[in-house]
Amino acid sequence: xxxxxxxxxxxxxxxxxxxxxxxxxxxxxxxxxxxxxxxxxxxxxxxxxxxxxxxxxxxxxxxxxxxxxxxxxxxxxxxxxxxxxxxxxxxxxxxxxxxxxxxxxxxxxxxxxxxxxxxxxxxxxxxxxxxxxxxxxxxxxxxxxxxxxxxxxxxxxxxxxxxxxxxxxxxxxxxxxxxxxxxxxxxxxxxxxxxxxxxxxxxxxxxxxxxxxxxxxxxxxxxxxxxxxxxxxxxxxxxxxxxxxxxxxxxxxxxxxxxxxxxxxxxxxxxxxxxxxxxxxxxxxxxxxxxxxxxxxxxxxxxxxxxxxxxxxxxxxxxxxxxxxxxxxxxxxxxxxxxxxxxxxxxxxxxxxxxxxxxxxxxxxxxxxxxxxxxxxxxxxxxxxxxxxxxxxxxxxxxxxxxxxxxxxxxxxxxxxxxxxxxxxxxxxxxxxxxxxxxxxxxxxxxxxxxxxxxxxxxxxxxxxxxxxxxxxxxxxxxxxxxxxxxxxxxxxxxxxxxxxxxxxxxxxxxxxxxxxxxxxxxxxxxxxxxxxxxxxxxxxxxxxxxxxxxxxxxxxxxxxxxxxxxxxxxxxxxxxxxxxxxxxxxxxxxxxxxxxxxxxxxxxxxxxxxxxxxxxxxxxxxxxxxxxxxxxxxxxxxxxxxxxxxxxxxxxxxxxxxxxxxxxxxxxxxxxxxxxxxxxxxxxxxxxxxxxxxxxxxxxxxxxxxxxxxxxxxxxxxxxxxxxxxxxxxxxxxxxxxxxxxxxxxxxxxxxxxxxxxxxxxxxxxxxxxxxxxxxxx
Numbered sequence: 001x002x003x004x005x006x007x008x009x010x011x012x013x014x015x016x017x018x019x020x021x022x023x024x025x026x027x028x029x030x031x032x033x034x035x036x037x038x039x040x041x042x043x044x045x046x047x048x049x050x051x052x053x054x055x056x057x058x059x060x061x062x063x064x065x066x067x068x069x070x071x072x073x074x075x076x077x078x079x080x081x082x083x084x085x086x087x088x089x090x091x092x093x094x095x096x097x098x099x100x101x102x103x104x105x106x107x108x109x110x111x112x113x114x115x116x117x118x119x120x121x122x123x124x125x126x127x128x129x130x131x132x133x134x135x136x137x138x139x140x141x142x143x144x145x146x147x148x149x150x151x152x153x154x155x156x157x158x159x160x161x162x163x164x165x166x167x168x169x170x171x172x173x174x175x176x177x178x179x180x181x182x183x184x185x186x187x188x189x190x191x192x193x194x195x196x197x198x199x200x201x202x203x204x205x206x207x208x209x210x211x212x213x214x215x216x217x218x219x220x221x222x223x224x225x226x227x228x229x230x231x232x233x234x235x236x237x238x239x240x241x242x243x244x245x246x247x248x249x250x251x252x253x254x255x256x257x258x259x260x261x262x263x264x265x266x267x268x269x270x271x272x273x274x275x276x277x278x279x280x281x282x283x284x285x286x287x288x289x290x291x292x293x294x295x296x297x298x299x300x301x302x303x304x305x306x307x308x309x310x311x312x313x314x315x316x317x318x319x320x321x322x323x324x325x326x327x328x329x330x331x332x333x334x335x336x337x338x339x340x341x342x343x344x345x346x347x348x349x350x351x352x353x354x355x356x357x358x359x360x361x362x363x364x365x366x367x368x369x370x371x372x373x374x375x376x377x378x379x380x381x382x383x384x385x386x387x388x389x390x391x392x393x394x395x396x397x398x399x400x401x402x403x404x405x406x407x408x409x410x411x412x413x414x415x416x417x418x419x420x421x422x423x424x425x426x427x428x429x430x431x432x433x434x435x436x437x438x439x440x441x442x443x444x445x446x447x448x449x450x451x452x453x454x455x456x457x458x459x460x461x462x463x464x465x466x467x468x469x470x471x472x473x474x475x476x477x478x479x480x481x482x483x484x485x486x487x488x489x490x491x492x493x494x495x496x497x498x499x500x501x502x503x504x505x506x507x508x509x510x511x512x513x514x515x516x517x518x519x520x521x522x523x524x525x526x527x528x529x530x531x532x533x534x535x536x537x538x539x540x541x542x543x544x545x546x547x548x549x550x551x552x553x554x555x556x557x558x559x560x561x562x563x564x565x566x567x568x569x570x571x572x573x574x575x576x577x578x579x580x581x582x583x584x585x586x587x588x589x590x591x592x593x594x595x596x597x598x599x600x601x602x603x604x605x606x607x608x609x610x611x612x613x614x615x616x617x618x619x620x621x622x623x624x625x626x627x628x629x630x631x632x633x634x635x636x637x638x639x640x641x642x643x644x645x646x647x648x649x650x651x652x653x654x655x656x657x658x659x660x661x662x663x664x665x666x667x668x669x670x671x672x673x674x675x676x677x678x679x680x681x682x683x684x685x686x687x688x689x690x691x692x693x694x695x696x697x698x699x700x701x702x703x704x705x706x707x708x709x710x711x712x713x714x715x716x717x718x719x720x721x722x723x724x725x726x727x728x729x730x731x732x733x734x735x736x737x738x739x740x741x742x743x744x745x746x747x748x749x750x751x752x753x754x755x756x757x758x759x760x761x762x763x764x765x766x767x768x769x770x771x772x773x774x775x776x777x778x779x
Contacts, residue, residue, distance in 0.1 A: 020118055023348040024109060027122065030355040031105045031129030034362045035098045035138055038371040040091035043386030044141060045376040049412045051141045052093055053623035055081040057531075057616045060563075065619035067235045071317055073228060075182035076143035088419065090386075093141045100145035101138025104152050105129045108328065111156040112335050115163075119347035124335025126351035127279070130358015131327050132266035133320065135370065143183045144324050150180050151190070151325045155301070155332070158194055159294050162201055162209070170213055174220035181228045186305065186322050188229075191221055193304035197297045238621070245316035252313050256306050259320045263330055266320070267366055276334075279354075283336035290339070298329040383409055383445045383474065389416030391472050392443075396425040401482075402441040403503060403518045405452070407527075408622030409445040409475075415623075426517070427529045433512040433538065435484065439467065440507055442478040450520035452503065463504055482507045487605075490543040493550060493638050494661035499539060500633035501526040511540040511607065525559070525630035531616040537631065539608045545638075549600040551645045553659045554581070554608075555635040556595070560588040562618035562628035568611045569595070573603040586629065587618070594658060598645050608634070639666055646769040652678045655740075656767075657758060670762035672745025677738040677769065685731040685771065689738060692766035695721040697750050701743035702762065707736055715743075728772065738769065 044052075054065050055077045062081070066074035083093055105125050112121030128134060138145035154176045161169035173194070180187040198217055201209045247255075264276040287295040309318060338347040362370060369375055374384050392413065396402060402425055404410045410426050417424045426443075442463070453459035456476075460466055468479035485508045488497055499509055502524035515535040519525045528535030552571075560567050565586035570578040581595045614629040637659040643666055644659060654676045657669035670693070689711070691704065701715040706729045714723065729738060744750050745761035753760065 019345070019348055020122065023122060023352055024106075024125070026352045027109070027126045027129050027355045028102065028106060030352070030359040031125075032102055034135045034359050034370060035101050037363065039094050039098055039139060040089060041371055041373055042090075042139075042375040043373055043384045044090060044093075044412075044415075045378045045385075046383075046408070046412065047378075048141045048376065049385060049415055050623055051077060051080050052084060052088070053411055053415060054619070055084055057619075057625075060617045061619050061625070064617065066232050069238055069619050069621045070236065071238055072143060072184055073182045073232050075179060076146065079146070080141060094139060097138050097140060097142065097145035100149045101134060104134075104138075104145070104149040104328075107149060107152045108331055111152055112332055115156070115159055116336065116339075117344070119338035119341070119344045120332075120335040122335075122347055122351040123338045123354065124331045126355040127276075127331035127334040127358075128327060129355040130361070131263075131331070132358065132362050132366070133262050133324060134327055135362050136266060137321050137324050139370065140376070142321070144321050147180060147183050147187075148324055148328060150176055150183070152328055154180065154190075154194070155298075155328055158197065159297060162197070162293060162297060163291075165209070165213075167213075170217060171220075174217065174224075177221065178224045181224050185233060186325075188225065189305035189308050190301065190325060191225070192308070193301045195221065196304055197300050200296070200300070201293060246313045247315040249310070249313065252310055252315055252318075255315060255318060256310060259323045260302075260306065260326070262320045263323055263326045265361075267361075267369070269361075269365075272361065279337055280330055280334045282340060283333040286336040286339045287333055290336075295333065298333055301329055302326050383412070385409075385412040386416050388445075388473050388475060389413045389420055392425075392477075393417060393420040395470075395472065395477065396441070398423055398425060398428070399430070400425060400441055401429060401431060401438060401507065402426060402443060403520070404443040404445075405450040405520055406445050406448045406622075407519060407624065407627060409448070410443070411623035427515070429513065429515055429517050429529055431507075431510065431513050433540075435512070437481065437483050440480045440482045440504060442480060442504075443472075444476045444478065446474045450503075451522065452520050480504055485509050487511065488541040490541060490545045490638055493545050493548075493640050494659075494666055495545070495636075495638040496661065497541065497636040498633070500524060501631060509539070511538045513537040516612075519627060519630065523632070525627070525632055526610075526612075527626045527630055528612045528614045529626070531614050531624070531626070534611050534613050536609060536611045538610075539634075541606050543603055543606060547602045549598065549641040551639045551641050551643070551659075552597045552599060552606075553637045553639070553644075554595045554597070555658055556593050557591065557632040557634065558584065558593075559591055559630040559632065560584045560586040560628070562586045562615050562625055564615035564617055565629040566611075566613045566615075567629055567631065569593075570609045570611075571597065572607040572609060573599065573601075574605055578609055586615070594653075596645070598641060598647075600641075637661070642768075643766050644668060644768055646677070646679070648771065649679045649769055651769070654678075656764075657760070666765065668764045668767065669758065669760040670740055670742065670764050670767075672742045672748055672759040672761040674742065675740040675762075675767075677767075679736050679769070681731045681733055681736060683733050687729040687731050687769045688772050689725070689727040689729050690766050690768050690770060691723075691725040691727065691740070692764070693723055694763040694765065695719060695723075696752060696763055697744050697746075697761070699744070700762070703741045704739070705741075706730070706738045707732065724766075729769065 054062060062074050062077045079096060080093060083096060086092060105128050108128050109121045109125035112124040154173060157169045157173040157176060161173060177191050195217060198209050198214050202211065202214060261273055265272040284295060341347060373387055377384055414424055414426050417426065449459040452462045463480055465481060466478050467481050470477045482504060500523065501518060503518045503520040506518050506524060506526065513536065515529045515533060516526050516537050517529050519527050526537055556569060558567055563586055567584040569581040571581060572578045582593060610631050612629050612631065614626050618625055618628050620627055639659050655671045655674050657671055659668055695717040696719060698719045700717040703710065704712045704727060711727045712725060742761035745759040746753050747757060747759055
């Protein structure tokens, strides 16, 4: 390939290294000042704090988060996970970004020097050092500083390959681009632009980039890009959602122009933008004279990704930081202005002055945007988490019961509360058994009340009396008086009790809890307050219904979506040891479970105990995953025995509705197309199927069978037919099945209850298996 000539030597007086080293030191010092000054002071904003909140979890969570929730691949989260092992302060977390930002300035100096000479390298470094856009982004716990640093090398190897055509530069380019794909999905647009640069420089006959080299670049890129695309990008509904938002071409064009102007200068200072723009334009003229192909490459790297965004009309999740990499080619082109100077040595004061203008423009001209606690306040995510936590640290006394409207805000505020307090009040929640009335605190970040209301008025109407409403910066802390309800009393059976974890009813009705809070969404959900720590809640009821045996049927509603999370349900009668009912292990596809318990001995008090352990593996967006294991409530029906219990048998039911009752009846619906009772026997035995029912569908037919043998077939039943059957069942060792098959059911051929989606087929008043008495045995 033809190589442009760039003189690397200057007269001996100019070549002395110390003035250049001193100028470089000044540029680096001016770059370091705004990048490190008060680095720990600004509160992390939402996108920023989401990184350490995610990185604190195990690697499985981070990967799951990247695959299903996040807009970025996981490499930067793993880097911050390493940092968290050393320190959790804002300074420690931001230090890698700030160091990468400073390293990018030095790297650009070396790149510019290697490609074009020391003057170009020094001025290019000075341009990047004073970039307000660079300063703002490299002071945050975000991947953009590392992306910028890697892109400096990517651009270097690309330009050197265009100039010299050596295979090692092409391999180095592919090697640098590989981690870029794991840092940010915008790499796809950048590397596509690099591919177009290579294609534009293809020449037949070996005079430019060869077809073989282009294919090598394509293959090497696809080897990394395709797995990232398939494994991380496509599974995430968050990333795919960007394609669902289409703006007009005028809107996206306006945004692109606005963000491109920020590459020159981030603040609305027309004089600075015009000055920086003129500087870059002068550099472009100088580069066009000496290496037009390299200028064209820089332009393509800027224009092509922007053009892709324009054609996609992508405004969702599009922000100035996506153009941060453009500061690198802009700085490299701006550095070419040094070649217009009459003497190379003039580049030294020029570079120092340029870096000083940018650095001082940031530090003195706009300190409120960089160095104050509220500098990173976002127009959408408006809560300043650090000052909010500092305010709450003295307002929330240990032992107070508190709920909140936004799990994400609680996670972010708790990040700082864990450092400001010995015991984070959001994470340590307790209500003792026998507790009386108390004041409940409700924390509502800026105009967010969950599903309790879109306005403060609607919230007040939903939760009842509010004793106090205190502003806490831009949030509200409400005090709600909770009047505790006594434990329900089972005075007679049948008896029905329904409990839901709605806010604030849960706090009135629950008997006790430990490390549990209510998420006021979807009707209310009881969540653990910490991962990998047992959280428990109890409901209690008193029994005065007498000494007769009881059948207790529980229908539990819950959600257990997290891998290895557990939700254990148990009953405790009086002072007896808890009786385990079942344990849900996530991910559990069921959201409800029916459990029936026969109680033969009398009891005075019954407690339901739900213990949740939320495992830290399945990711969710709001900086944690406690919402993946949620208890939502229960229905309890207590009925007399003799109707739906099978003494001595552990029966698995299907196609049966829950027990219901009114003043006249106790029943269960047989659900079409089939009701099944399955049980295991250690040895052969004779049983009797007791089946009492009333028919509601004209012409109904019922076929009853045991272990595949028909016991009875009843056809053409009138709508008011009532039957009482006692059918012998020959039980056999092992698994046994009794079935009732129906010819019709609600929502089938008939719809006798159009608004009820249950497939109700038969009104069952009794359905159970009992051992056959000797007197009833066949002779």
